């Protein structure tokens with residue numbers, strides 16, 4: 519986003535002490551601060567919101583206002599492409615430079631007007647108050663007022679004219695998806711990425727038995743999809759560790775490894791541990807490696823709730839030395855995560871092509887390391903939550919060309935529950951529009967790639 523010439527001017531933090539806040543204003547201020555952190559500093563939206571909502575100003579707010587701040591920021595980032603287009607079409611001279619909070623405030627104002635259940639007058643009035651509270655932005659409050667009122671009046675035609683691929687996906691992703699998947703599939707991907715993601719659970723035991731108590735759908739992949747949006751710790755089975763949250767697509771790769779009780783298995787990029795839990799629940803003796811100590815701490819806490827025992831090591835997997843080797847390895851490599859935009863819409867604006875190049879090179883090195891760590895006859899599942907071929911299909915194609923002692927163990931349609939997600943070569947490629955449901959909130963899944971590879975026997 520930062521290097522995108524179409525982007526409105528760089529907003530700065532609102533710099534006046536909040537005085538006599540009217541109800542609803544702190545939520546707007548927090549949402550605008552989160553939007554600025556994502557667009558200007560390339561910070562992750564989830565972490566930014568958690569940090570902002572932990573601040574003294576936010577903890578004093580009612581839950582309703584905290585939820586509203588989160589919703590506004592999420593929608594503003596999810597639809598940032600079309601919001602930017604909408605704003606720039608109504609700002610004759612573009613977004614004024616050095617205008618403080620102006621751009622972020624306008625983005626959050628437009629998000630409320632176009633997609634959220636907020637009365638227009640409240641959306642406009644509170645956005646203008648936010649702009650007036652910032653020294654650099656306040657002189658543009660008249661302009662902002664006119665732009666927002668016009669968006670409110672033209673809402674129906676604005677929404678009718680939007681094109682998810684051309685307007686919402688950033689240019690670099692729209693181009694890549696069109697080149698790799700064709701225009702029609704790319705358009706379906708972009709449209710599906712605008713849906714709010716479902717909440718999926720991986721059950722430790724029988725999915726059907728837990729579906730009823732949780733009021734969940736049993737997906738053909740074996741995951742559960744919650745119909746409600748209840749707080750997770752209040753749901754049956756949470757305290758008992760009967761399930762954990764994991765996107766339906768993310769739950770497929772560990773199953774493909776088909777680990778057996780007692781096998782020695784490495785999960786090389788393990789945290790926060792969704793896949794580690796699957797491997798441990800299947801009875802394997804798991805070594806969970808992650809280079810982030812903090813994230814590995816979350817993995818340990820998750821395993822404790824689930825009552826699962828795993829060995830952990832905070833280490834760069836490239837440095838792992840295990841002369842005994844492993845029967846099976848799961849490599850869920852760090853990636854651009856462009857398959858997860860429904861959950862993490864910020865990824866579209868915080869990652870770019872140079873990140874893709876760097877990550878692809880790390881994935882290549884991690885794959886080569888996994889090849890060394892695997893015992894003869896062992897299985898390797900490589901996966902990424904990315905839609906980009908360089909991180910998925912091409913990575914495995916190059917791996918097989920480098921490692922002649924490996925061959926693909928094709929994935930079959932009935933192993934995944936989504937036959938259309940299995941390629942002719944026998945790899946898994948889920949796309950965000952798969953698993954359709956009449957209710958958009960219950961449809962789709964993350965875009966994942968996975969391949970299963972076998973090392974030649976001794």
Ligand SMILES: C[S@@+](CC[C@H](N)C(=O)[O-])C[C@H]1O[C@@H](n2cnc3c(N)ncnc32)[C@H](O)[C@@H]1O
Nearest residue numbers: 787788789790791792793808809810834835850
């Ligand atoms: C896609 S996430 C893993 C998600 C995890 N497998 C799960 O299912 O919950 C990638 C992880 O790789 C870790 N990572 C990145 N580079 C690494 C490296 N060189 N060695 C080990 N872990 C690494 C990151 O800290 C991050 O936790």
